[in-house]
Amino acid sequence: MDSVNDIKRLLTSQFETDLFDASLASLNETGNKLRYNNFAYSIRELSRHFLHRLAPEQNVKNCSWYKKETEDGKLTRSQRIRYAIQGGITKNTLEKWGFDTEELDETIKEIKVVIDTLSKYTHINPDVFDINEDEIKKYKNEVLLAFKNFVQTIESYREQLKTFLNGHVEDHMISSVVSNYFENLDHLAPHYSLNYSELTDYHISELTDQEIIVSVFGDLHVTLEYGSKQQRREDDGLDLEESFPFETKIRYEIDDEFLSKKYKVDEFDVDTSEWYGAEEYYENDVDKEIERRINDTE
Numbered sequence: 001m002d003s004v005n006d007i008k009r010l011l012t013s014q015f016e017t018d019l020f021d022a023s024l025a026s027l028n029e030t031g032n033k034l035r036y037n038n039f040a041y042s043i044r045e046l047s048r049h050f051l052h053r054l055a056p057e058q059n060v061k062n063c064s065w066y067k068k069e070t071e072d073g074k075l076t077r078s079q080r081i082r083y084a085i086q087g088g089i090t091k092n093t094l095e096k097w098g099f100d101t102e103e104l105d106e107t108i109k110e111i112k113v114v115i116d117t118l119s120k121y122t123h124i125n126p127d128v129f130d131i132n133e134d135e136i137k138k139y140k141n142e143v144l145l146a147f148k149n150f151v152q153t154i155e156s157y158r159e160q161l162k163t164f165l166n167g168h169v170e171d172h173m174i175s176s177v178v179s180n181y182f183e184n185l186d187h188l189a190p191h192y193s194l195n196y197s198e199l200t201d202y203h204i205s206e207l208t209d210q211e212i213i214v215s216v217f218g219d220l221h222v223t224l225e226y227g228s229k230q231q232r233r234e235d236d237g238l239d240l241e242e243s244f245p246f247e248t249k250i251r252y253e254i255d256d257e258f259l260s261k262k263y264k265v266d267e268f269d270v271d272t273s274e275w276y277g278a279e280e281y282y283e284n285d286v287d288k289e290i291e292r293r294i295n296d297t298e
Contacts, residue, residue: 004144007151023038044119047115051154063088077115087209088209111150199217212252217246
């Protein structure tokens with residue numbers, strides 16, 4: 001089984017891709033009796049880098065579930081794997097939410113076994129030294145399959161957890177986000193009023209050591225109000241009904257309650273680009289737009 005293309009689709013940085021390509025290149029050094037050992041060692045290092053990227057040391061140690069398990073204080077593979085899957089959410093909290101933590105524990109053990117499988121090929125002994133082409137092909141496929149399973153299992157389980165958490169998010173739980181200040185609208189009119197908002201999508205986008213982050217997308221329906229107070233008293237002002245897409249993130253603190261009442265909302269990113277079309281706009285563009293719309297209604 002050739003897993004090369006499958007693995008390349010799972011890598012997310014140029015370094016990971018370059019390291020993977022260099023690992024495969026080691027197998028072409030036919031004059032080097034250590035070519036397979038170099039390949040296996042490089043793939044194991046790729047797995048280590050991948051896991052360290054998903055679970056940075058300080059992030060893991062910031063988790064409330066973290067405890068020192070080694071004499072020198074170094075993280076264990078199991079701790080990094082656990083963080084890569086569940087972030088800072090504790091086992092007790094997962095159980096309280098109804099998540100199957102026994103299955104999670106088994107998954108962590110299985111991933112660790114896969115990493116150990118990668119490691120066994122890096123030890124230089126007679127049965128993996130100066131091996132022939134047929135054996136290299138066999139062992140190569142075993143190593144690549146092990147690495148692919150390692151990556152896919154972590155990513156799959158984290159997605160399962162995100163999907164589980166998504167099932168606990170409802171529209172009314174995030175409706176409060178629309179009450180924030182929308183800075184991008186200020187240049188369109190001296191005054192505006194928010195009529196209502198529509199949520200088009202939201203999902204759990206990230207789990208960290210401290211937060212569960214929900215990405216939120218929707219449309220803001222507003223009235224843009226033009227004209228001085230006198231003009232508006234004399235009905236010479238102009239009200240324009242418009243809608244603008246927005247997106248933001250809500251950062252819920254990790255605690256026993258989900259969704260937590262402790263959260264922060266990122267500043268809204270309101271997309272007003274369609275108001276101006278594709279052209280560059282200047283300070284008098286709003287006046288031109290008002291004049292055009294008034295003429296259209298006459």
